[in-house]
Amino acid sequence: MRVFFDRELDTVATFWRIYRRDGVALAFTSHDRDLTFGGIRHMAAPGMVPAAIRLTAELANDSAEVQGALNHASIRAVDLAAGLFDEAAIEIGAVDWSDLGHHTLYTGQIGRIEDDQSQFVAELKSNKSLLEQDLVPRTSPTCRAEFCGHGCGLSAARFSSVQALAAIDLDANRVRFAGLDSEAHVDGRMRFMAGPQTGLAFGIIDAQDGWLVLDRPLVAGTLPGTRAQLREGCDHTLGTCSSRFGNATNFRGEPFLPGNDLLARYGQP
Incomplete structure (x- = not known):
């Protein structure tokens, strides 16, 4: 393997x-010309640089970030606002631009992105952040299972459909x-199946007179007639699970457990 920085120049x-x-998939290099290796063309972006990368043998998440000016055609402020880079997978490494020998130093996901209209800073989360997930279930009056996911047992195809967009209201999102x-x-x-936000998952947080209110910003460019994949929702209560879906046997919650304030309650006659 090529050893980097083992010489003065x-x-x-x-x-x-x-x-x-x-x-x-997008690829960039800090070199002053495009480089093609690993079957991918890396576009020259000298203004985009990774900050210090911290790699350890500990279980704690390795820290890193990347920053740059919003002047590259592939990374635009409107795309960042639309969430197209949220939770994207990322690789960072070093390459010898004379013979294209390269080595990946860091892999992970993009976390929080800060944008001040002139430059952006993206926080990176290494793959070790997966070890921080709490896998022990907690008691809850509502169902812990994802609707149509593991533990729920219902078919996602049964409650999904493809519809044509009739209207879009950017101001009210x-x-x-x-x-x-x-x-x-x-x-x-x-999920839109075409347009500038293709494939991005939107959560539906409310319904108003036939309109669906979404949880993340819409951007201009998605036209009426665009097809979208929709899936029905569930409020994760036992009543809905039983009466609407007939799926109470798979309910993953404890709706009848007393709350944490049981000892502080006054006795009732």
């Missing part, structure tokens, strides 16, 4: 690859689909 540049959840039972889709999700 080295032909080394940094590179980073971004794999967005909508299927788009909502969309409308003709003939759709909007109330049944509260707490559900939606």
Whole structure:
């Protein structure tokens, strides 16, 4: 393996690859010209640099961040605002620009992104952050299972449909689909199948007169007629699970447990 920085003057540049959840892959290098290696063309972006990368043998998350000016055609403020880079997978490494020998130093996901309209700073989360997930279930009056996911047992295909967008309201951050039972889709999700936010998952937080209010910003460019995949929602209560879905046997919650304030309650006659 190529050893970097083992000499006084080295032909080394940094590179980073971004794999967005909508299927788009972007690659950049700090070199002053494009480099192609590993079957990927890395575009020259000298203004984008990774900050210090901390790698340890401990279980704690390795820290890193990348920052740069919003002047590259592939990373635009409107795309950052639309959430296209949220939770994207990322690789950072070093490459010898003379013979294209390279080595990946850091892998993880993009976390929090800060944007001041002139430059952006993206926090990076290493793969060790997965070890911080709490896998021990906690008691809850509502169902802990994801709707149509593991533990729920219901079929996602049964409660999913593909609809054509009838109208979009950017100011109120909502969309409308003709003939759709909007109330049944509260707490559900939606994905556009075309347009600038293709593949991005939107949570549906409310229904208003046939409109679906979404949990993340919409951007201009998605036209009426665009197809979207929708899935109904569930409020995770036992009443809904039993009466609407007939799935109480798979309810993953404890709706009848007394609360934490049981000892502080006054006795009732």
